[in-house]
Amino acid sequence: MSRWTTVATNGRKRWAAVVAGAALVLTTAFAAVPANADTAQAYPVTMKISPFSATKPASGCKDIFWWVTVSGLKSGTVYKFTSSAKQGTADPITGSLVSYPLKNGSNKVRGYVCSSLDKSGPYKINAAVRVDGKVQGAAEARGALRVTPVLDLNGYDTTSGFYVYGYPSPAIDMKGKEIRIYFKKKGTSTFKVVGKTTVNSSGKWGFKSKAITLGHVYVSYAGSDYVLKARSVTREIVPARSSSATGVSLG
Incomplete structure (x- = not known):
């Protein structure tokens, strides 16, 4: 009792x-219980991922690659291979074997990324093999996707100052990023920062200032770990060519 x-x-x-x-x-x-029982379990097939560290284009799509090294596959057994790279809640980048079937040794995996859909940053890469739906091997690694953005530059004169604006690519990576505006007045030799602004949720930035007159202007982005630094071409601000236009315009 x-x-x-x-x-x-x-x-x-x-x-x-x-x-x-x-x-x-x-x-x-x-006794400590692994948070993920699948990854802690000893499978009959051993797998190791060599992750990608890739650069995507500022526009368009491209292939990226990673490798999965496998051992323990048995001849005569049909294995189903899956692999993907995922960031947060976004749709994953689906991987597929470059050469079939899966083999013991190094296997090259192809993924397809599109600039406007797949955000730059860190990715969690997973790979697994199954037999009749049951996991026989699994692995995980961390990859990285980077981009060098493209900054365009447009502008026109207004009664309250010269207005410069742009739509940097890819918008998915540039929203919320800071853009700095550099101006060199005609007859001088040094560019100076005349302002800064942020790319809005629509993918556009804009800045207006009476300090921008005849001379040259460009914009830049300082860069980060995954969205690399960039600057636009330098544009010249010249007198307006038509009587219907206001005082100055981009040449």
Whole structure:
């Protein structure tokens, strides 16, 4: 017969079972259980991923590649191979074997990325083999996708100052990024920062200033780990060519 009570241990109370006059203190030292039982399990097929560190174009699409090294495949067994690269909640980049069937040794995997759909940044790459739906091997690695954006530059004069704007590519990577505007007044030799602005949720940035007159202008983005630094071409601001236009325009 036993009953439950509390006992003080190091200033804390714990439940204890009193059996035959002795207190048996229940501790919380349980054996650690892996958060992901699949990755902790010893599978008959061993897999290792050599991840991609790729650069995507500012526009358009391209193939990227990673490699999966496999051992333990048995002849005569039909294996189903799957692999993908995922970032957050976005649709994954699906990988497919360049050469079939899957073999012991190094296997090249192709993924297809599109600038406007697949965001730059870190990716979690997974690979697995199954037999009749049951996992026989699995691996995970971290990859990276980078991009050098393209900054366009447009502008026109207004009564309240010269307005410059642009739609940098790819918009999916440039939204929220800071754009700096550099201007060199006609007759001078040094560019100076006249302002900065942020690419909005529509993928556009814009800046207006009376400090921008005849001279030269360009814009730049300072860069980050995955969206690399970039600058636009330098444009000249010249007198307007038509009587219907305002004072100055981009040449």
